[in-house]
Amino acid sequence: MTSTQAVDDIVRSEYEHGFVTEIESDTLPPGLDEGVVRAISARKGEPEFMTEWRLKAYRHWLTMQTPHWASVHYPPIDFQSISYFSAPKRPEDMPKSLDEIDPALLETYEKLGIPIEEQKALAGIAVDAVFDSVSVATTFRSALADAGVIFCSISEAVHDHPELIKQYLGSVVPHTDNYYAGLNAAVFSDGTFVYVPKGVRCPMELSTYFRINARNTGQFERTLIVAEAGSYVSYLEGCTAPQRDENQLHAAVVELIAMDDAEIKYSTVQNWYPGDAQGRGGIYNFVTKRGDCRGARSKISWTQVETGSAITWKYPSCILRGDDSVGEFYSVAVTKGRQQADTGTKMIHLGRNTRSTIVSKGISAGEGQQTYRGLVRISQRAEGARNHTQCDSLLIGDRCSANTFPYIEVKHPSANLEHEATTSKISDDQLFYCRSRGLTEEDAVSMIVNGFCKEVFNELPMEFAVEAQKLLSISLEGAVG
Amino acid sequence: MLSVKGLRAKVGENEILTGLDLEVGPGEIHAIMGPNGSGKSTFSHVLSGREGYEVTAGSVTFEGQDLLALEPEERAHLGVFLAFQYPVELPGVNNTYFLKAALNSIRKARGESELDAVSFLRLIKEKLKILHLNDSLLKRAVNAGFSGGEKKRNEIFQMALLEPKLAILDETDSGLDIDALRVVADGVNALRNPERSMIVVTHYQRLLDYIEPDRVHVLAKGRIIRSGGKELALELEEKGYGWILEQEQAA
Ligand SMILES: Nc1ncnc2c1ncn2[C@@H]1O[C@H](COP(=O)(O)OP(=O)(O)OP(=O)(O)O)[C@@H](O)[C@H]1O
Ligand SMILES: [Mg+2]
Numbered sequence: 255m256t257s258t259q260a261v262d263d264i265v266r267s268e269y270e271h272g273f274v275t276e277i278e279s280d281t282l283p284p285g286l287d288e289g290v291v292r293a294i295s296a297r298k299g300e301p302e303f304m305t306e307w308r309l310k311a312y313r314h315w316l317t318m319q320t321p322h323w324a325s326v327h328y329p330p331i332d333f334q335s336i337s338y339f340s341a342p343k344r345p346e347d348m349p350k351s352l353d354e355i356d357p358a359l360l361e362t363y364e365k366l367g368i369p370i371e372e373q374k375a376l377a378g379i380a381v382d383a384v385f386d387s388v389s390v391a392t393t394f395r396s397a398l399a400d401a402g403v404i405f406c407s408i409s410e411a412v413h414d415h416p417e418l419i420k421q422y423l424g425s426v427v428p429h430t431d432n433y434y435a436g437l438n439a440a441v442f443s444d445g446t447f448v449y450v451p452k453g454v455r456c457p458m459e460l461s462t463y464f465r466i467n468a469r470n471t472g473q474f475e476r477t478l479i480v481a482e483a484g485s486y487v488s489y490l491e492g493c494t495a496p497q498r499d500e501n502q503l504h505a506a507v508v509e510l511i512a513m514d515d516a517e518i519k520y521s522t523v524q525n526w527y528p529g530d531a532q533g534r535g536g537i538y539n540f541v542t543k544r545g546d547c548r549g550a551r552s553k554i555s556w557t558q559v560e561t562g563s564a565i566t567w568k569y570p571s572c573i574l575r576g577d578d579s580v581g582e583f584y585s586v587a588v589t590k591g592r593q594q595a596d597t598g599t600k601m602i603h604l605g606r607n608t609r610s611t612i613v614s615k616g617i618s619a620g621e622g623q624q625t626y627r628g629l630v631r632i633s634q635r636a637e638g639a640r641n642h643t644q645c646d647s648l649l650i651g652d653r654c655s656a657n658t659f660p661y662i663e664v665k666h667p668s669a670n671l672e673h674e675a676t677t678s679k680i681s682d683d684q685l686f687y688c689r690s691r692g693l694t695e696e697d698a699v700s701m702i703v704n705g706f707c708k709e710v711f712n713e714l715p716m717e718f719a720v721e722a723q724k725l726l727s728i729s730l731e732g733a734v735g
Numbered sequence: 736m737l738s739v740k741g742l743r744a745k746v747g748e749n750e751i752l753t754g755l756d757l758e759v760g761p762g763e764i765h766a767i768m769g770p771n772g773s774g775k776s777t778f779s780h781v782l783s784g785r786e787g788y789e790v791t792a793g794s795v796t797f798e799g800q801d802l803l804a805l806e807p808e809e810r811a812h813l814g815v816f817l818a819f820q821y822p823v824e825l826p827g828v829n830n831t832y833f834l835k836a837a838l839n840s841i842r843k844a845r846g847e848s849e850l851d852a853v854s855f856l857r858l859i860k861e862k863l864k865i866l867h868l869n870d871s872l873l874k875r876a877v878n879a880g881f882s883g884g885e886k887k888r889n890e891i892f893q894m895a896l897l898e899p900k901l902a903i904l905d906e907t908d909s910g911l912d913i914d915a916l917r918v919v920a921d922g923v924n925a926l927r928n929p930e931r932s933m934i935v936v937t938h939y940q941r942l943l944d945y946i947e948p949d950r951v952h953v954l955a956k957g958r959i960i961r962s963g964g965k966e967l968a969l970e971l972e973e974k975g976y977g978w979i980l981e982q983e984q985a986a
Contacts, residue, residue: 682786688837690785705828
């Protein structure tokens with residue numbers, strides 16, 4: 255508990271100083287062509303190889319189609335109406351006060367106990383945040399540097415570690431992978447780079463919280479994490495406070511690479527603005543996340559808690575290339591109101607004796623629509639591969655829905671696959687039982703929901719687990735009755 | 736303490752409680768017996784505020800308050816406790832955590848300070864001792880996979896912890912082996928005090944050998960048709976319900 259408190263305090267204190275991103279240029283006019291791609295690259299002062307990399311992706315993207323197979327519905331996106339490089343808004347264009355913000359959002363901030371100044375920053379109101387290199391951040395940086403861990407923005411990495419970027423960027427999610435990954439490769443704004451050298455156990459959980467200028471990395475974020483042989487790193491992405499963003503479309507790409515005996519643990523709490531009660535103004539979150547267990551006995555583990563966004567389209571996946579490598583996917587996804595989520599994972603077993611575990615917990619309330627879509631593929635070479643999949647859905651109310659599509663492709667006879675799926679509802683009996691013991695209906699719901707999600711929360715780092723539980727309770731308030 | 740007057744309640748079109756009267760004083764134990772389907776559980780549920788029942792007439796006052804106007808949790812805060820005939824499973828919800836949340840919500844509602852983890856665990860130890868229980872069930876999810884007897888014991892444990900003013904035990908003795916019955920009865924007796932009233936619903940006179948009631952009532956067709964001392968239970972054990980029903984019909 256105390257360590258959680260400590261981390262919370264650090265997080266809070268850093269937050270208080272505000273994340274301010276300085277981008278020294280104006281917004282490019284809306285639209286996308288080669289000139290725009292070149293301009294983005296030029297404004298970021300990128301070396302030639304990076305410009306070429308982007309252009310190649312752009313040219314390929316032109317030949318691609320938007321995917322239609324997901325069970326989500328939204329009006330077609332006009333890619334020519336988006337501005338692909340934007341300077342921060344001028345203060346006069348921003349909301350002036352909290353009065354102009356969706357009251358529901360403010361209520362959530364209140365419940366999470368977020369201080370007023372921070373609320374303003376999250377809601378996109380102009381604040382005179384004074385940025386001061388906080389001593390904790392500096393301490394963290396030096397501890398990381400001592401260990402030889404590189405933890406910086408992608409832009410910095412392009413300049414300071416071009417050989418690593420050339421070697422690894424796009425090596426897991428190539429620009430040809432899918433429409434949004436192609437677009438991201440052409441126009442990505444910024445993101446995070448982590449490199450853990452051979453045999454190093456990263457001395458702390460890495461979090462975007464601790465990265466200076468972590469906010470406003472924009473709608474096309476890119477993350478690359480490389481764990482060399484025998485290393486370990488745990489990375490936390492996201493933030494429990496719902497963040498408002500003017501950009502409706504978010505198409506991020508995350509690539510993880512684990513060499514022999516390396517382990518990467520990637521945890522996400524996603525709480526983008528889901529829109530108002532009618533679903534207006536919510537974020538479209540179309541993300542490509544993939545981990546490559548390149549080395550023998552390597553391990554990649556995805557844990558996610560998804561409560562935000564109007565539309566989520568996301569399948570963190572593992573390519574189990576190395577023999578005896580392990581892939582894990584633990585997910586809690588909540589849809590309520592008009593939210594739609596099509597999420598799941600892919601476990602691609604290429605190496606021998608590879609193992610994967612999938613635990614997906616879907617919670618649907620209101621008119622939320624949720625789809626679990628999972629693929630387990632056992633290749634011809636993957637002798638002795640094993641998978642265990644468990645998909646549980648919990649429905650709250652009568653108007654929501656949950657679907658499960660587990661796809662399986664087995665090309666080796668020795669494969670051992672287990673699949674369990676359940677759909678349940680919070681029963682009136684359960685609610686009455688809890689209430690007769692003095693708990694309110696809301697407490698009862700959150701207790702039952704947290705119980706339902708326990709296996710996933712157990713996988714989260716302590717401080718994240720506590721926040722995730724709180725977040726879940728808040729997001730389901732008023733979901734019953 | 737508890738005063739029930741002319742209580743009528745429906746489920747859908749069916750009238751289940753048909754004018755039930757009952758007075759329970761402080762510290763008293765009242766046994767309710769009656770044929771299957773006579774409305775005993777329905778009565779327990781209506782007392783504790785379960786939805787799905789429509790009260791069409793009558794009143795229920797508890798310590799001067801109109802109980803029927805309150806939400807189930809508000810009744811719990813006042814000190815009403817129902818030990819369920821069929822305790823409900825809450826998968827994934829740790830039993831200790833559940834109990835702590837329940838106790839603290841009640842304390843909070845009463846303006847008392849919430850117990851921290853240490854004092855709560857101390858309290859739990861104390862109660863386990865009184866009831867001669869071990870703590871193995873506390874580490875598991877609430878009632879999930881508990882045997883029938885374990886569920887009933889867990890209900891009594893909850894009662895011991897929450898220290899209600901009015902406890903309604905709905906067939907807590909059903910499905911218990913002889914030793915477990917003793918444990919439960921001893922537990923109930925240990926919790927007996929001049930401020931705590933209990934309504935004990937049972938089919939078996941045997942329980943009443945262990946828990947001595949002040950009054951015994953026969954509930955049939957939705958109302959109390961006969962009341963008496965503990966000797967009434969013995970008479971019922973011997974003769975069944977038929978004769979009372981006949982006398983009732985004749986009257
Ligand atoms: N939700 C319901 N819907 C329809 N009928 C109901 C409902 N609840 C109770 N009843 C009916 O009301 C009557 C009384 O039921 P109740 O459970 O109160 O009986 P009981 O006295 O507790 O019986 P037992 O001794 O078997 O536990 C029964 O006929 C039952 O079928
Ligand atoms: Mg009954």
